[in-house]
Amino acid sequence: MATREAVDLRGLVDRRLDELLESEMGRLAFLAEEDRETLRRHLVEFVRTGGKRLRPAFVYWGHRAAGGSPADQDAVLAAGCAVELLHASALILDDVMDESATRRGHPTAHVALAERHRRSGWWGDPARYGESVATLLGMLAFTWADAALLSGDGAAEALQVFTQLRVEIIAGQYLDLAYAARGVAGVEAAARVSIYKSGKYTVERPLHLGHAIAAGDPAIKEVLSAYALPLGEAFQLRDDVLGVFGDPGHTGKPAGTDLRQGKRTYLTAETRERAGGGTLLDEVRDEADVAAARELIVATGALDAVERRITALVADAVQALDDDRVPQDARQALVDLAAIATSRTS
Template sequence: MVTVTREADRLRERMSRYLDDFLEREASGLAFLGDDLDVLRRILLGFVREGGKRLRPSFVHWGHRAAGGSPDDEAVLAAGCAVELVHACALILDDVMDESDTRRGRPTVHLALAEHHGGQGWRGDPGRFGESTATLFGMLAYTWADAALLRAGPRLAEALEVLTLLRAEVVGGQYLDLAHAARGSADLAEAARISTYKSGKYTVERPLHLGHAVAGGDPRQRAVLSAYALPLGEAFQLRDDVLGVFGDPSTTGKPVGADLRQGKHTWLTALARERADGYGAALLDHVSDEADVAEARELIIRTGALDTVERRIADLVSRATEALEGGGVPAEAVRGLSELADAATRRNA
């Protein structure tokens, strides 16, 4: 396990260096922005560089290793960089759609851009400028993902097919999330479908498939990776749902109860709503202030929904790791994926 942990640390360091070099190279092509290039460097490049645990590139790496890829192959860094840029785009746009003020304990990209507008004394509405410019920055990160993938080696076509599917699924999942929040209802099955496509597949399964594609892996290994990834992706999102309601803002970097206030239809809240009485169900549909958040949290605990979700997470992680047994995945990759499963679901942020 120590060896695997050291490799994980080494991967994060290599990924950060690769991202730094890539971002500088791509940003230099935008010199025509003049002084505004400094804004892009500070806000967009800073957001990509300083945030996150590099979880998705880690899944790319271990999908590559599971398919027999070398840990020193720079093509897997390029693929990991592509996924991390898609993730940055998704977070930036998600914060715009949710009207969020903080991300990772700092102002969201659109809010930082609004503050820049106000500080410059420019004309127009700072909020509108911030949201519009953040959308452009998200699109730029999305575009740079393709530029990163161009360095992913001779199996570019296979890799691009996976990355395209990843992006289409996360867009579809985000639409489902918005649509069901607007409709005001989602049962357990719908909540599970939303979380699978909004987060689970693009966090675990498709990054694994991307690494597998870059390594030119056997299709049978890809099936084993999916058997591991699907339950783990669900467990990852369930942990995210729990943190969205019960997490410590100083650790998660987001206001407590934000998902409740925004009417997000997660598996956790759908289960609590199903078990609650009429008043409790109505409360979960109309959370507006801190008092409502506190009452909703108590309701979720009282209905046993939180305990059920914790048991489900543990069961899903067990199913994921068991899927690797006897599947022809190299032993070191099995250890790495097992450790990654634990890290993805026992996190506090």
């Protein structure tokens, strides 16, 4: 979506985010400057400098697809900022739960905070401190997401959708943890996690937010869901592939992280089924194990199968937009977004 409008949209979202972040930091004037600087460094700058702003783009084009008025721009930008802040919250908390060391090429918040504790010689356990403060940062971003949504006109219409979005992402993360702990590893379970942990909150619900602000036709909402559900799954499948085969220089995370963490992804589930059950995927500890696991994934044909599924899902998503009720500019932008979301390298 390399149109002038897309570039302008990114700028509009970034400016609105800056305004919201400054306003919310103003509520924290009672903190000492040292503590405010901690929030700026590990939360405000994380939101400002990272991410592709995919979710705000889906809010915007969901609104346009539903025939929304330009007069709604304030509410659309507010909703876009809300999903971006919720995304930041999810990433920070996910890094704590996954014990991730890096994000976007830098130490994760809990790791950086633990190192500061260690260097400063403070009381208590550095790791515990880092995880606790990072959890609070995630909760703060979650709260700021509400503030962002409520800062726009007509927020009441979008609140129900936003609430559903939050319920689904939390439940999806729970399923991810629960399935890993219980050893649930089938492709059906992996697909369920993909849909709720990532797919719905990345594509479908942001589109529905835009649709709600436009007070759109329910029939268009169905079209948007028919596009969003396969695309959301394809988005997560690409994430699964990058988690195993991605270039750390692009992903910002060590290669093979998902394998070391024993993630129950569609890719690993497909590999297990093709390999006939338990495999070396269950015992990945070092670089040699990662390399062996990659070879197995390729040799079984699981990687090719997932790539074919991504292609088929994107085709289904694009086909769903073949509806005369969807404005041409919105249709083309959503087609472009489908490509951006599933061909990315990070």
